[in-house]
Amino acid sequence: MSDTPFGFGLPPEEPxxxxxxxxxxxxxxxGQGPANPFGFGGLPGAGGFGGPGGPGGDNPLAAMFGSLNxxxxxxxxxxxxxxxxxxxxxxxxxxxxQIARQTVSQGTADGTKDASxxxxxxxxxxxxxxxxxxxxxxxxxxxxxxxxxVAWSRAEWVEATLPAWKELVDPVAxxxxxxxxxxxxxxxxxxxxxxxxxxxSMGGAMFGTQIGQAVGVLAGEVVGSTDIGLPLGPAxxxxxxxxxxxxFGKDLGVGKDEVRLYxxxxxxxxxxxxxxxPWLRSHLFGAVxxxxxxxxxxxxxxxxxxxxxxxxxxEQLQDALQQGMFQPEDTPEQKAALARLExxxxxxxxxxxxxxxxxxxxxxxxxxALRETLRRRRASGGPAEQTFATLIGLELxxxxxxxxxxxxxxxxxxxxxxxxxxxxxxxxxxxxxSDLDDPDGFVHREQLDFSELDKMLGEAADKPDLRKxxxxxxxxxxxxxTE
Numbered sequence: 001m002s003d004t005p006f007g008f009g010l011p012p013e014e015p016x017x018x019x020x021x022x023x024x025x026x027x028x029x030x031g032q033g034p035a036n037p038f039g040f041g042g043l044p045g046a047g048g049f050g051g052p053g054g055p056g057g058d059n060p061l062a063a064m065f066g067s068l069n070x071x072x073x074x075x076x077x078x079x080x081x082x083x084x085x086x087x088x089x090x091x092x093x094x095x096x097x098q099i100a101r102q103t104v105s106q107g108t109a110d111g112t113k114d115a116s117x118x119x120x121x122x123x124x125x126x127x128x129x130x131x132x133x134x135x136x137x138x139x140x141x142x143x144x145x146x147x148x149x150v151a152w153s154r155a156e157w158v159e160a161t162l163p164a165w166k167e168l169v170d171p172v173a174x175x176x177x178x179x180x181x182x183x184x185x186x187x188x189x190x191x192x193x194x195x196x197x198x199x200x201s202m203g204g205a206m207f208g209t210q211i212g213q214a215v216g217v218l219a220g221e222v223v224g225s226t227d228i229g230l231p232l233g234p235a236x237x238x239x240x241x242x243x244x245x246x247x248f249g250k251d252l253g254v255g256k257d258e259v260r261l262y263x264x265x266x267x268x269x270x271x272x273x274x275x276x277x278p279w280l281r282s283h284l285f286g287a288v289x290x291x292x293x294x295x296x297x298x299x300x301x302x303x304x305x306x307x308x309x310x311x312x313x314x315e316q317l318q319d320a321l322q323q324g325m326f327q328p329e330d331t332p333e334q335k336a337a338l339a340r341l342e343x344x345x346x347x348x349x350x351x352x353x354x355x356x357x358x359x360x361x362x363x364x365x366x367x368x369a370l371r372e373t374l375r376r377r378r379a380s381g382g383p384a385e386q387t388f389a390t391l392i393g394l395e396l397x398x399x400x401x402x403x404x405x406x407x408x409x410x411x412x413x414x415x416x417x418x419x420x421x422x423x424x425x426x427x428x429x430x431x432x433x434s435d436l437d438d439p440d441g442f443v444h445r446e447q448l449d450f451s452e453l454d455k456m457l458g459e460a461a462d463k464p465d466l467r468k469x470x471x472x473x474x475x476x477x478x479x480x481x482t483e
Contacts, residue, residue: 096207100211104158104219104220108247115153122150124260128261128264129240131261132268136355141421146267149237150239158219161232164231168288172291223263225267226266229348236271240263242260262366265359266374269355269356273351276424283344284344287338291337291338294335349378349404353375357371375401410439410440414444
C-alpha cells in the first residue's frame with residue numbers, strides 16, 4: 001500500500017537528495033523563484049506542469065494559469081478565486097478535468113503529442129475489435145459484450161473515463177476531506193467557519209490537482225478503456241487509443257496490425273466479462289468504498305496544524321501534508337477490503353490473460369512475446385500500479401496476476417471453457433487469495449452448484465407465508481356473522 005495515497009508529501013519519483021534528485025531539481029528549475037504557496041505537486045514524469053525546463057516548471061499554478069503573463073493575469077486571479085470559493089464535493093472535478101486535459105495537451109515524455117483520430121484509424125479499430133470478438137467465441141462461453149467499437153484520442157479518453165474516476169476516488173477523498181473540517185472543537189467550528197471552508201476548498205483543489213495530473217499522465221500510457229482491470233468507459237463500448245498503440249508497439253519488432261489486434265482481444269475480453277457478470281463492477285467499486293471507510297487520519301497532527309494555521313502563511317498546510325498527515329493506518333477492515341479488491345482484480349486480469357492467450361496463440365506468431373511484454377509492463381510499475389497508488393493507496397501485485405492466469409488455464413484443462421466461465425455466476429464460487437496459492441487444490445475441489453439453491457430461494461419467495469392466516473377466510477366469516 002502506498003504511503004502517500006493522494007500524492008501528498010514528496011513524490012516517489014523525486015528523491016529528497018542524491019545526484020538523481022539534484023538532476024531532476026535542476027531540470028525543473030527547482031530552487032528558483034518564490035515558494036509554492038498552495039503546495040500542488042509537480043506533474044509526474046514531466047518535471048512540473050510546464051514540462052522540463054518549460055514555463056511553470058516550478059510553479060504548478062501554471063497548469064491552470066499558463067505562463068502568468070500580464071494578459072492572463074486577470075483570468076489567473078479569477079480562476080484562483082473560483083478555486084478558493086469551491087463548495088462542491090471532496091474533489092474539485094472541474095479542476096481535475098482541466099488539468100488532465102492540459103497535461104494531455106503537453107504530450108508525453110517521449111515527445112508524442114495527442115492527435116485527433118482519423119477515419120482510417122477508426123475503421124482499423126472497428127475491424128480489429130470485430131475480428132477479436134470472432135476469435136474469442138472459441139475461447140470463452142461469455143458472448144460478446146461490445147455493442148460498439150470506438151477509437152479515442154487521449155483527450156477523449158479523459159472525458160469518457162472521468163465519471164468512473166469520480167466514483168472510485170470520491171469515497172476516499174471524502175474521508176480525508178471531512179477530517180480537515182472536523183478537527184476543531186464543536187463550539188469553535190462556528191467561529192472558524194470561513195477558515196474551515198477555505199481549508200476544504202483548498203483540499204478539494206489539491207485533490208483535483210493530483211487526480212488531474214494522474215489521469216492526464218495515464219491518458220498518455222493506456223491503450224484502451226480497461227487497462228487497469230476496471231471498466232472506466234461507458235458500458236458496452238470497446239475503446240482503443242491509436243496514438244498510444246503506435247507508441248506501445250514502436251520498438252517491439254511486431255507489425256502494427258498484429259499489435260492492434262492483440263490489444264483489441266484484451267479490450268473485447270474485458271468487455272465480455274463486465275457485460276455478462278453483472279455483480280462484478282459493483283463488487284470491485286464496493287471494495288474501494290470499503291477501503292475508504294477504513295482510512296484513519298492523524299487528527300492530532302491535523303488539530304495542531306489547524307490551531308496554528310495562519311491564512312497569510314498557507315505554506316504551513318503544505319508542510320504538514322508533506323509530513324504524512326493523511327497516511328492511512330492499517331485496520332482489519334481496510335486490510336480485508338484491500339485483499340478483496342486485489343484478489344478480484346487479479347482474477348479479472350488473470351482470466352483475460354488466459355482467454356486472450358488461448359485465442360491468440362494459434363493465430364498470431366507474436367502472441368507469446370506480446371503477452372510477456374504486457375506482463376512486464378505491469379510488473380515494472382505500469383499505469384495501473386502507479387495510478388492506484390496515487391489515488392487510493394493500492395498497489396497491484398503482479399505475482400497474483402500470473403498466479404490467477406495459471407489457475408484459470410488449469411481450470412480450462414480440468415473443466416473446459418464452460419466449466420471455467422461458470423465460476424463467474426456467483427461471487428462465492430470464485431477462487432480466493434488462498435486458492436491462488438494452491439491452484440491445484442481449487443481446480444480439483446468438488447464444484448459448488450448454486451443453481452439449486454437459487455431455485456429453492458425463488459420458489460420460497462413465490463410461496464405464501466404459511467405462518468400468517470389467509471385474510472380472505474376471515475372476511476368471508478365476518479360476512480356470514482353479519483348475516
